[in-house]
Amino acid sequence: MxxxxxxxxxxxxxxxxxxxxxxxxxxxxxxxxxxxxxxxxxxxxxxxxxxxxxxxxxxxxxxxxxxxxxxxxxxxxxxxxxxxxxxxxxxxxxxxxxxxxxxxxxxxxxxxxxxxxxxxxxxxxxxxxxxxxxxxxxxxxxxxxxxxxxxxxxxxxxxxxxxxxxxxxxxxxxxxxxxxxxxxxxxxxxxxxxxxxxxxxxxxxxxxxxxxxxxxxxxxxxxxxxxxxxxxxxQIPADSRRGRVFDAHAPLLRGQPPLGSDHGVTLMEFAASRPFHPVRLHEALDVLFDGVVTARGRMWLATQPDEVVWLESAGGGLRVGGAGPWLAAMSQAELESADPTRRAMAALRWDDRFGDRDISLVILVHDADPAEIRQALHWALVEDGELRLMERAPELVAQWEDPFGEWHTDPCEAGEPTGLPVEGSAGQSKSPRGEGK
CATH class of the missing domain: 3.40.50 (Rossmann fold)
Structure with missing residues (x-):
């Protein structure tokens, strides 16, 4: 300090x-x-x-x-x-x-x-x-x-x-x-x-x-x-967060956590360069309710190509919400005002077709099989034919059923700090790490 x-x-x-x-x-x-x-x-x-x-x-x-x-x-x-x-x-x-x-x-x-x-x-x-x-x-x-x-x-x-x-x-x-x-x-x-x-x-x-x-x-x-x-x-390190609130685009792994397994406890990462199919994802998310302490991260949904979707779970509860646009979906003026660190990190993995869109999740497992979680999430990704359809006819993909299509809004005024709700299943609510935080 x-x-x-x-x-x-x-x-x-x-x-x-x-x-x-x-x-x-x-x-x-x-x-x-x-x-x-x-x-x-x-x-x-x-x-x-x-x-x-x-x-x-x-x-x-x-x-x-x-x-x-x-x-x-x-x-x-x-x-x-x-x-x-x-x-x-x-x-x-x-x-x-x-x-x-x-x-x-x-x-x-x-x-x-x-x-x-x-x-x-x-x-x-x-x-x-x-x-x-x-x-x-x-x-x-x-x-x-x-x-x-x-x-x-x-x-x-x-x-x-x-x-x-x-x-x-x-x-x-x-x-x-x-x-x-x-x-x-x-x-x-x-x-x-x-x-x-x-x-x-x-x-x-x-x-x-x-x-x-x-x-x-x-x-x-x-x-x-x-x-x-x-x-x-x-004993608190000088660079500890001390009340800082990180947004959805901050690093998901903070500090230097052990990446190996210890007494059945594992911190696993799931990353993908293609989006989730919303219906299959809705079914796959059940794997996060048993034997998982918490999961959080950024998602790309095929039906919402412009929106960063934030997922955060704790035990048997889950919330999913919007966290602002992808850099690839921003106007030039929006890009210029975007966080420089976010832009620099996105440049390292920029895709000629999809820009910075990707999936990045971190899951803390205490009594579940990480391989089963990875398999379920991989099954929820769009297949090659669906990915080509996204490029050729995005208007058709936008008509797919989307259980995550409407975000829940909280009763208090926008911008006020609240204890946000967590749904008991794969429901939707505003993310606490959405835009403005």
């Missing part, structure tokens, strides 16, 4: 449920031992009734408030309370650091995106603008329960079914569990007293999901102390 950066550092701590939630509170309490550290926690358990409980602690002093949110949504909590509060606290000379102990319904990625992009207005003495002008993300920590996390990350239970969200929130526990770890700069694994082989398997998953994130293993949340948490933060 640049030493001249005078913005107030923010540590974001996430954990999905159970002992992990207790770990969040304990880690925040441990960090509060450093003078000038403020901790903020929003209890969203009453969100469906439009009520949010907010607690702010500094030293031994604590203030609590009950907030009424007319819209009863997570993004409204961010926009109306948390972001202005961050700006207000950052303006105080007595505040050295801010710690956000997130409710399970909050997603760290959405919080960091909001800090960086949502305009905060109405704060006395402050010019309107994003909270990131006043604060910076020092670290994102994720607490997980080591004996249950892998089961949560590969299941299909919804947050509502688990009692962690309102009935109309169709995000899954797997989405939250995987997303929290994937976005973390460091991980606290709680309760490792069970089967040592299962711990090693979890370690193999973490090494591939977040290869650069330091991990500390502790027996329970009571074992977390100030020195241990501060030491964990100090």
């Amino acid at each position: 640049i030493e001249s950066d005078r913005r107030t550092p923010v540590v974001v701590i996430a954990g999905s449920s159970g002992h992990a939630t207790a770990g969040v509170d304990r880690a925040a309490e441990a960090l509060r031992a450093t003078p000038g550290t403020v901790t903020i926690r929003h209890d969203l358990s009453g969100l469906s009734e439009g009520i949010v409980h907010r607690t702010v602690r500094i030293g031994e002093h604590e203030t609590s408030a009950v907030l009424e949110l007319a819209h009863g949504c997570v993004s409204c909590t961010l926009r109306m309370d948390l972001l202005p509060l961050l700006c207000t606290l950052a303006a105080r000379d007595s505040v050295y650091r801010i710690v956000l102990a997130l409710d399970p319904a909050f997603e760290a990625e959405a919080v960091c995106q909001a800090i960086g992009n949502v305009v905060v207005s109405g704060v006395v003495g402050r010019v309107d603008g994003p909270a990131a002008r006043d604060v910076r993300i020092e670290a994102v920590l994720t607490c997980l329960e080591s004996e249950d996390w892998l089961a949560d990350a590969t299941g299909d239970e919804t947050l509502a079914e688990r009692g962690l969200a309102a009935a109309d929130d169709d995000r899954t526990v797997a989405q939250l569990a995987v997303g929290q770890v994937d976005f973390a700069d460091a991980v606290v694994a709680l309760g490792h007293q069970g089967d040592p082989l299962e711990r090693m398997r979890l370690g193999a998953v973490l090494a591939r999901l977040v290869p650069d994130a330091p991990v500390t293993w502790v027996a329970d949340h009571d074992s977390l102390g100030s020195d241990e948490i501060e030491a964990l933060i100090a």
Whole structure:
């Protein structure tokens, strides 16, 4: 971090449920031992009734408030309370650091995106603008329960079914569990007293999901102390993401994850220079629901030749959505404004017929046969005759049945950070890594 950066550092701590939630509170309490550290926690358990409980602690002093949110949504909590509060606290000379102990319904990625992009207005003495002008993300920590996390990350239970969200929130526990770890700069694994082989398997998953994130293993949340948490933060690499949100065209393999198999855990890549047939792909995607922790990547659909399609799965849930046009489908003006790194990478694999269109997926397997997954996805690709038809008569290909033809739109306003839904099968929803992120 640049030493001249005078913005107030923010540590974001996430954990999905159970002992992990207790770990969040304990880690925040441990960090509060450093003078000038403020901790903020929003209890969203009453969100469906439009009520949010907010607690702010500094030293031994604590203030609590009950907030009424007319819209009863997570993004409204961010926009109306948390972001202005961050700006207000950052303006105080007595505040050295801010710690956000997130409710399970909050997603760290959405919080960091909001800090960086949502305009905060109405704060006395402050010019309107994003909270990131006043604060910076020092670290994102994720607490997980080591004996249950892998089961949560590969299941299909919804947050509502688990009692962690309102009935109309169709995000899954797997989405939250995987997303929290994937976005973390460091991980606290709680309760490792069970089967040592299962711990090693979890370690193999973490090494591939977040290869650069330091991990500390502790027996329970009571074992977390100030020195241990501060030491964990100090181990975070200088180039860690620290709240950065990557778009659909960023590298799919971050850091240097092991590419070999370990305790049945494998990180496999699937790449192709021809598109998927949409109907066959819809059938083939079932292979991603069993024995797979997560899959993500860019897809080329025969029926949507101009659109980059983003796929992201977590356990038994999947979302597919648009992520903007391929470079080959852009106008000259759009090309000139495209990310230079993306253009440089596309130039290395540019095809005279199809430009930068291709398929690139990364799949983290823990209890499935990578060969079977590869075979199913290869079967879903267009055949030679279908590829020639795409070149000769694209208007006929556009009439093929396409289960991915209409993207789901979210109820909140465009651009607002939300916890996006994950369908329980091969459904569609807006990707969290689409355009604008």
